[in-house]
Amino acid sequence: MNSSVDALRATFGNAIGRGLESCGDTIVYVARDRLLDVMRWLRDTPGEEYDYLVDVTAVEYRDRERPLEVVYNLRSLGRHADLRVKVELDPRQELEVQSVVPLWRGADWLEREVFDMFGVAFQGHPDLRRILMWETYAEGYPLRKDFPLRGRFSRAEQVHQALAANPEAHYSMEELSIAEAYQELPPDMRERLRHGERGRIPESE
Amino acid sequence: MKRVIETKEVAGQSPNYLLAKMQHLVDWAVNSSRANSLWPMPFGTACCAIEFMATAASRYDFARFGMERQAFSPRQADVLICAGRLPFKLAPVIRRIYDQMPQPKWVISMGACASTGGIFDNYAMVQGIDTIVPVDVYVPGCPPRPEGLLYGVLLLHKKIRGESLFDRVPRRDEQPLDEHGLRLPPEQIDEVSEPFGNSIHQFRSA
Numbered sequence: 262m263n264s265s266v267d268a269l270r271a272t273f274g275n276a277i278g279r280g281l282e283s284c285g286d287t288i289v290y291v292a293r294d295r296l297l298d299v300m301r302w303l304r305d306t307p308g309e310e311y312d313y314l315v316d317v318t319a320v321e322y323r324d325r326e327r328p329l330e331v332v333y334n335l336r337s338l339g340r341h342a343d344l345r346v347k348v349e350l351d352p353r354q355e356l357e358v359q360s361v362v363p364l365w366r367g368a369d370w371l372e373r374e375v376f377d378m379f380g381v382a383f384q385g386h387p388d389l390r391r392i393l394m395w396e397t398y399a400e401g402y403p404l405r406k407d408f409p410l411r412g413r414f415s416r417a418e419q420v421h422q423a424l425a426a427n428p429e430a431h432y433s434m435e436e437l438s439i440a441e442a443y444q445e446l447p448p449d450m451r452e453r454l455r456h457g458e459r460g461r462i463p464e465s466e
Numbered sequence: 467m468k469r470v471i472e473t474k475e476v477a478g479q480s481p482n483y484l485l486a487k488m489q490h491l492v493d494w495a496v497n498s499s500r501a502n503s504l505w506p507m508p509f510g511t512a513c514c515a516i517e518f519m520a521t522a523a524s525r526y527d528f529a530r531f532g533m534e535r536q537a538f539s540p541r542q543a544d545v546l547i548c549a550g551r552l553p554f555k556l557a558p559v560i561r562r563i564y565d566q567m568p569q570p571k572w573v574i575s576m577g578a579c580a581s582t583g584g585i586f587d588n589y590a591m592v593q594g595i596d597t598i599v600p601v602d603v604y605v606p607g608c609p610p611r612p613e614g615l616l617y618g619v620l621l622l623h624k625k626i627r628g629e630s631l632f633d634r635v636p637r638r639d640e641q642p643l644d645e646h647g648l649r650l651p652p653e654q655i656d657e658v659s660e661p662f663g664n665s666i667h668q669f670r671s672a
Binding site for chain 2: 393394395400403408409410411412415416417418419420421422423424425426427428
């Protein structure tokens with residue numbers, strides 16, 4: 262068992278749920294409301310220094326009584342230590358959890374993927390949109406257990422909706438990094454971007 | 467002397483004989499030119515694209531069949547080769563590429579996934595690219611060997627040689643999407659997308 266679990270329990274008390282070891286990895290359950298505090302403590306406290314967020318993902322079990330889990334894999338590059346933090350969410354209520362993007366910038370797309378596939382809303386995420394499915398996708402969240410394997414719509418409707426999508430609308434100005442350089446662009450290019458389909462720029466709203 | 471008379475008789479019976487011969491000659495010339503200089507537009511999305519590259523490389527070398535230049539721009543391409551599975555997210559992309567290709571144009575659907583959806587009978591995958599664009603040759607296999615693709619190309623050559631510029635029915639008209647934004651009627655799309663083979667047993671039990 263990773264010693265971080267005891268340290269966490271000493272610091273946060275009831276906010277830390279059970280800790281267990283599985284296949285050599287330490288798993289610790291954290292209360293949903295304290296997640297951001299716990300993660301900040303894990304990242305910043307000397308002796309813990311989990312400075313690398315390896316992955317954010319989620320698990321839904323076939324047993325409907327079991328809660329849906331959001332999983333954070335942490336790694337301390339300096340200490341060569343791993344820790345897996347889990348948050349349990351009741352699937353019958355709103356799936357909401359605090360975003361860790363303020364702590365690890367790399368969590369941005371990872372949380373978008375979890376949102377896209379499971380419908381978990383990350384509070385405080387700067388740009389929570391679908392990332393794998395297209396933005397107008399209306400069938401729900403594909404990796405949820407109640408999602409039919411072939412999707413909810415008929416194949417004809419799926420083809421219809423897919424063909425109606427604009428393949429160029431997926432790139433936001435942020436992704437193309439033009440937003441920052443916008444003021445330095447020549448006027449004609451700025452004009453084109455303002456009326457273009459490739460997302461919106463702040464001052465055009 | 468007798469032969470000359472016979473020829474005259476044939477020509478007399480059919481005033482269109484010479485015209486037909488001319489049309490035949492023009493068709494032969496045009497179709498040979500087209501078949502022997504097919505420029506492929508590779509649309510590689512998965513493992514089939516690796517076999518496609520092997521086909522293009524020196525060992526199999528489809529330049530032997532006049533496909534020397536791969537057109538990575540649809541504007542200069544004759545045949546669209548969809549090599550690999552096509553997710554719904556790419557459906558508008560391949561449709562736009564197809565629309566951008568100049569006439570005459572042909573499509574080869576390479577591999578099981580492009581032709582039918584293959585093993586990916588799920589929410590994300592187009593069940594056969596013929597629901598998106600018209601397909602001329604389907605190459606089966608998972609993935610097909612380079613010989614398979616070359617055989618498909620030769621079949622396409624055969625098909626091109628059988629075409630005629632003078633058909634009453636214009637076979638090479640643009641076929642834009644209909645008013646519902648589809649290429650086929652919805653019932654037909656549902657029908658060709660039906661699960662078959664082992665995938666009829668494929669359900670997720672909740």
